[in-house]
Amino acid sequence: MKAQVNIPLKNVKVDDVFWNGIQKLVRDVVVPYQEDIMEDKIPGAEKSGAIENFRIAAGQAEGEHFGMVFQDSDLAKWLEAVAYSLSIKPNPELRKKADEIIDLIRKAQEPDGYINTYFSLSHPERKWQSLHECHELYCSGHMIEAAVAYYKATGDDGFLKIMRRNADLICSLFGNEGGKRRGVPGHQEIELALLLLYDVTGEKSYLDTAKYFIDDRGIEPSYFEEEIKTRGWHQWADKEDRIYAQTHKPVREQDKAVGHSVRAVYMYTAMAALAAETDDRELLDACDKLWENITHKQMYITGGIGSTVHGEAFSVDYDLPNAITYSETCASIAMCFFARRMLEIRPNGQYADVMERMLYNTILASMQLDGKQFFYVNPLEVIPGISGVVQTHKHALPQRPQWYACACCPPNLSRMLLSIGEYAWGEKTGDNSNKGEFEKKSKEFIFAHMFLGGSAKFTVAGGVTINCESGYPYEGKIRYSISTKQKTAYFHFAVHMPGWCKNAEYMVNGTKVSAAVKDGYAYFERNWEDGDVLEISLDLPVLRIYSNLAVSGNAGLVCLQKGPIVYCFEEADNPAPLAALRLPRESEITEYKISEGVLKGISALSAEGFIETGSGELYTEHPPVTKPTPLKAIPYHTWGNREVGEMRVWIRK
């Protein structure tokens, strides 16, 4: 039931005022640094061993396995980021390094296709016995994702072949058919990876095994509980929490997002991909309910999801505390994966809106502007002395830690930020069978899901290239130049109109036109000619956003948003305590560019507000005295780049 497919990264060129610098930073700073970390070359950084483990397993070095049972996944995520980096910009030296590592993986692979340095080196007798905690399937999944990306980026199928042998092993072991064994992964990931592998190979067993892993989850008797009974050893915890592991009921019956948020959303991503691939309406229904639950009841304004530190997990509806949130970076990344899969089924603006909310806020906020420090937890309120200090707030740090202290998350960010090109564009060619839910007059569509500067090549209508120029997200003018291979090309050009945008104007070749807006997309159906220009002007006002009153901690508060950018208040710009500040409804909000310091050039907001000053008593019958004060807000994704101080997204109205 795919209504459109995204354009592969190799056909997209990102050239964007906002994103160029970020991608360059990841390519030139983060990816090389991560390589050094995994080669244990950074003095003072925690040992990784991720590459050395493969050298040992490949017989090229002596020693023992170092690190976690899932240490291999660090390398996999890095290789995936490398693939995206090579897609964006060739780099022979990096390519050579990656090929050497892939060669190690080949040599470390066992004759039956098995790859996992922990078990190969430390416990070969214990393979596949603790799917609950040992994450062999998780590591394979990430390595498969890397291989698929590497194949797409380079055209070289060497790595892909290695991982196909690994996937073949998994498919031969797990399933409901005769001779196979039951098993579901403790950390979901293999499902979405097998579906990606199916996508590039067409090998049906990958699709079938992904479906098996999805459908055997939550079925009685619980696989994990059976596994624990038979296993005479354990790695960490043996106690299964069904909610935490999303095994509390069959996946198709799940309607509220629960448990470990990254695991959950990786699974929802696979569910949506499988539903699209197999026209599985029942599975799509479950995806719809889970999407609705997250985005309507369990998501922060900044795109954070998974609000509780306990199990890095979803909580219950409307439990969205600002200061003690978890909002793991990887969970917001996972949500982009899920959104992208839903978009393939149904071009509906809500999915693209959520992608933007994630990308421009929590995901970007997780990285220091210099690319050298990272947040795993993304709070919406920080009070130094409490945040990161008291036990309830221990996880919600006021400053990004030195990133090398935990090498497992930055590469997830790297692969996300280097692959945004793949999220921006889609097409539906006439060749696609007409299974989509959504009406269409013509069979050929081009979709712009995000306003991403640069160009993309499409196969519709005999071949089309579209170039996008914009100052988005800070400016609302977008200019699309259309090149057609043939003289004219008849297709619908569907451009995502963000949910926050109430008015837009459209011009084709300088003449104002109207568009049919449906489900958050403006459709321009036209016999496009080579050289046509579509210009879009979005109204891009600063909005005051109010929270549902069921979120107790947000009542009486307001948040500022302009386009997809959510703003926050920092002590560096405002008097503390920030809880004493008020932004009245009638106060005009002005934009300005920060003129100095590390935030130089960032577009910020200012307004006249009030500050309340109390008596100093803990409790008093004397109401606080209110005085005018200027207020300043900066984009949430730039917080924490100056001296440590208070920060809050929601401010009193």
Next chain:
Amino acid sequence: MKAQVNIPLKNVKVDDVFWNGIQKLVRDVVVPYQEDIMEDKIPGAEKSGAIENFRIAAGQAEGEHFGMVFQDSDLAKWLEAVAYSLSIKPNPELRKKADEIIDLIRKAQEPDGYINTYFSLSHPERKWQSLHECHELYCSGHMIEAAVAYYKATGDDGFLKIMRRNADLICSLFGNEGGKRRGVPGHQEIELALLLLYDVTGEKSYLDTAKYFIDDRGIEPSYFEEEIKTRGWHQWADKEDRIYAQTHKPVREQDKAVGHSVRAVYMYTAMAALAAETDDRELLDACDKLWENITHKQMYITGGIGSTVHGEAFSVDYDLPNAITYSETCASIAMCFFARRMLEIRPNGQYADVMERMLYNTILASMQLDGKQFFYVNPLEVIPGISGVVQTHKHALPQRPQWYACACCPPNLSRMLLSIGEYAWGEKTGDNSNKGEFEKKSKEFIFAHMFLGGSAKFTVAGGVTINCESGYPYEGKIRYSISTKQKTAYFHFAVHMPGWCKNAEYMVNGTKVSAAVKDGYAYFERNWEDGDVLEISLDLPVLRIYSNLAVSGNAGLVCLQKGPIVYCFEEADNPAPLAALRLPRESEITEYKISEGVLKGISALSAEGFIETGSGELYTEHPPVTKPTPLKAIPYHTWGNREVGEMRVWIRK
């Protein structure tokens, strides 16, 4: 440096409109029920074994020790409550039962004075080896408190003698002198108990050993760390957290309340008692700093202290979350002990104010109106579905649990509520040497710390009895009738003027008089004649209270208080979500009596307020619509007696 001493319970008769019913409930319902629990007579309740353990240790039954290493303390607290109950109202049957149990304790006592059924029965070879976790000193402390109370109530010194032998053993074992061993208790309690024992016996070794336990705490090398090294076994945790255990620095240098709140405040109580007894200014300085820190930076408006569930502990300054607070009932009880000791040193209204804040709010709120269910954790905001459910709020229940599920805390409440008479009155006779800090013209004083209906007998000026009649805390008229043994009695009558009271009028024998008000006490110095009447009229308006803005979650909120009573809003009376309600500053607040249901007769508040209604979206640019709505508030101590619903103390202004 005692400026006054409280009047013993046997000389106080409580006859108070507010407290009579509560004391009757505790006497007639709670104390007998607790006995049945400890005799394992309640079907369905968790087994206690507290009395059976003593029967076994006394050789009167067969079996093994049951329960915690500190199971004996349940019985001790119950015996203390029985003593207070007997002080208030003789009860031969209860007395007989208590005497039988005391006889078991006598028989369970080992020849050297040792009493602890866990170690006597289960591990005699491990006595005194784990002071950190095994709480032998804690159990002894509670049993000593019980014995002192029983002696004061009955005049029978049998139990006292038993516990003196136990105390003598402790004094012979622990100390810095030659032949003694080092040791400090994991759970402070023995210190305050030894000081009480010193108070009734005059035996200096009790004073000295209490001082030893206080002064050896936080000294290097850490006793607990030394203990862990030498001990080859452990009961629970072996890891010492110095902050949690208040051993992070010498007690005299501690200036912020930290760690387990009950343990901390039991220790501060002992520190204040020791300072008073020994004129120890340095120790008093520490008490002053700790008192100031708690009451100015770590105390809820309801009197809750110890804001974090992690370690049932104090957090950092201004970390006072309403929904995820701990605010253990026992911690507020401990704070009354501390306040009472500080009052002995210095008749300053802040101590009596805090006692009232604790008693009329958190302490009373911990008990269901029927006396059958109890809170250990006293939240200031409850949202069903989140409170008591999600991991961060698991401890903050929306309903009092069936009290027998945890038999350890209700008896602490029982002993507190049955002994309030002992907190209400004090005197300073001419015989006391003049060591106090505070100026006086005459040497004889009577203090009324609380407006407690009933009478008290004093020794000043040849013998005085004062009778108090009042409708306090709901009415502000208090009438004191003075009876003197001699024709006249020259003394200062010092009546606590609560901090919230801005205006009061005084009449003696119907004629308006003025009073010198100093440090929260109104002083009436006079040659009182038998039959004189002092009438006090307190202004008792409903106050709007504002929180220090450093408490982030209280900014923009207001709380209602009348006299010592803090009010709260419940879903039973108001539309949910309560976070959507607003009480404007100009709205008039009316008192009314609840006319039906379980709260019938309770004095409540009503006012015109507003409710905001949102769009139903999680986030929206449409501000919520504001409509008028009547608001109703009930005393915080009566919350949770109707159907489960939202509750909050602080409401938007």
